Amino acid sequence: MLIDFFFTLKDAKIPVTIKEFLTLLEALEKNVVTQSLDDFYYLARIVLVKDEAHYDRFDRAFAQYFKGIDGAFDTKASIPLDWLLQRMKRELTDEQIAALEKFGYDKLMDRLQELLKEQKERHEGGGKWIGTGGTSPFGNGGTNPEGVRIGGKGGNRTAVKVWDQRTYKDYDADKELGTRNIKVALRRLRRFARDGAQEELALDQTIRATANNAGWLDIRMQPERRNNVMVLMLFDVGGTMDDHVERTEELFSAASSEFKNMEFFYFHNCVYDYLWKNNRRRNAERFPTWDVLRKYTPDTKLIFVGDATMSPYEILQAGGSVEYNNQEAGAEWLARFTQAFPKFVWLNPEPEQYWQYRQSIAIIRQIMNNRMFPTTLEGLERAMRVLSK
Numbered sequence: 001m002l003i004d005f006f007f008t009l010k011d012a013k014i015p016v017t018i019k020e021f022l023t024l025l026e027a028l029e030k031n032v033v034t035q036s037l038d039d040f041y042y043l044a045r046i047v048l049v050k051d052e053a054h055y056d057r058f059d060r061a062f063a064q065y066f067k068g069i070d071g072a073f074d075t076k077a078s079i080p081l082d083w084l085l086q087r088m089k090r091e092l093t094d095e096q097i098a099a100l101e102k103f104g105y106d107k108l109m110d111r112l113q114e115l116l117k118e119q120k121e122r123h124e125g126g127g128k129w130i131g132t133g134g135t136s137p138f139g140n141g142g143t144n145p146e147g148v149r150i151g152g153k154g155g156n157r158t159a160v161k162v163w164d165q166r167t168y169k170d171y172d173a174d175k176e177l178g179t180r181n182i183k184v185a186l187r188r189l190r191r192f193a194r195d196g197a198q199e200e201l202a203l204d205q206t207i208r209a210t211a212n213n214a215g216w217l218d219i220r221m222q223p224e225r226r227n228n229v230m231v232l233m234l235f236d237v238g239g240t241m242d243d244h245v246e247r248t249e250e251l252f253s254a255a256s257s258e259f260k261n262m263e264f265f266y267f268h269n270c271v272y273d274y275l276w277k278n279n280r281r282r283n284a285e286r287f288p289t290w291d292v293l294r295k296y297t298p299d300t301k302l303i304f305v306g307d308a309t310m311s312p313y314e315i316l317q318a319g320g321s322v323e324y325n326n327q328e329a330g331a332e333w334l335a336r337f338t339q340a341f342p343k344f345v346w347l348n349p350e351p352e353q354y355w356q357y358r359q360s361i362a363i364i365r366q367i368m369n370n371r372m373f374p375t376t377l378e379g380l381e382r383a384m385r386v387l388s389k
Contacts, residue, residue, distance in 0.1 A: 005065050009048065013063035016048045023047050024336040037066065053377055166254035169370055170205060182254035182377070186384060230298055231259040232341065236306025237266045237279060239322075244307060244349035247375055250346070251305060265292060269310040270330030271337065293340045301387045302337060307363040308372070309350060315363050334367045346372040352379075 002025065024047045033039035043061060049058050118384060166177060175196045202222035209218035233255060237250065265275035267285060273289050276282040313320035315330045336342050348355070348363065352374045355361045365372045373379040 008061050008065045009024070009058070012057045014049065014057050014061065015055050020048050053381075054337070114132075182251055182380060186254055186258045186380065202335075229259065229261060230296065230300045231255070231262040231303060232292075233262060233264045233303045233305060234267050234271065234299050234337075235264060236269060236276070236304075236308075238268050240307050240309045241349075247349045248305060251375060263296070267306075269322065271333045272296050272326040272330055273328065273333070289336075292335060296341070298341060300341050301345070302341035303370075303383075303387075304345070304346040305375075306348065307350040308346070308348055308361045309358050310360045312359050312363060315360060316369075320335075331363070331367055338368065343387050343389075344368070344371060345386055347375050347380070347383060348372055349375045352376075 002021075006016065006021050016251065024044055025035070027043060028040075033043045042064070043057070044062070044238050045058055045348065090318060104239075161302040172328075200222060202220040204218040205222070206218065209220055210216065212218075233252075235252065235366055252264075266279060266282065267279055270290065274286040275289055275292060277284050278285055311320070311322070315321060315334075318327060319325040320329065346368045348361070350361070355372075361372070373386075
């Protein structure tokens, strides 16, 4: 019976060996646990699984074999792109679609200034005035491949600028659900050193000293082992990142727990000339980006966290920020960060199968020297290996 269970685990890509399997059989023969499926589950996991990263695979394989649940499905399967493209809030005719025109950033802003002078009342629908619905590049609730959202809630995510005051929520550092596997991946970046006062028992030295002292107890102490890696994390917040709040909070919580020397700041979409630490006071308590670049040593590990989903103007053009007229392009600030901190990665919570459809992701990947990784367990492990080299 259990031979098939062994092969089920192998099929699930769990690196279980014959020696470990024989150890499990020996434990059962000696009645180490009761005849309970739950007890057998914990015994099998202790004996057969050597890495916490494989717990989820083990759970699905165990459920598939003993409970008849088919866990062997493709968890990375995605919705076909053509299905997503058909979901539009407004059905347009071929003539309407053909009439949509991309102005380009400069023409778009010039046209907006003209309309602000001409328009005297609220407008709904149509393709010219600032209003709701319709195909005009200005307003909200309509459809246009490139425009300025004024008020309202975003939907199609094609705006190159947002004329709206938004309040973002800080990520929760106490978020614990689902952080275990993330912590396992982040531990690859730890580099321990003994420093500080003598705070903990040096067990090996105590045993050796006691033995050399004819059995009389000779207690030896040593400095505590501490992780001396300095980590700087920059989190994208608001806008399209609202779709990834839970995953980002789990990452933030795990990183805060694993890295004792960690500093963090927030930005929106792309890094510009200032950052902030409190989203409720982001307009009052700002940190000049130049100060952040100069504060930390070059051996600091830099981690960007963001979906990199925005208008290309926000990266490549001065004044391209959706919130204010930045003096320098976001690409210049990103380049400064990568030059100041050679050990850097970008973690992207957007599913990797969608990256090819986001022009902004391609641009940032190029700036990051292709050091962009998904926030999956496998992606985090790859990112930590890059940072630890």
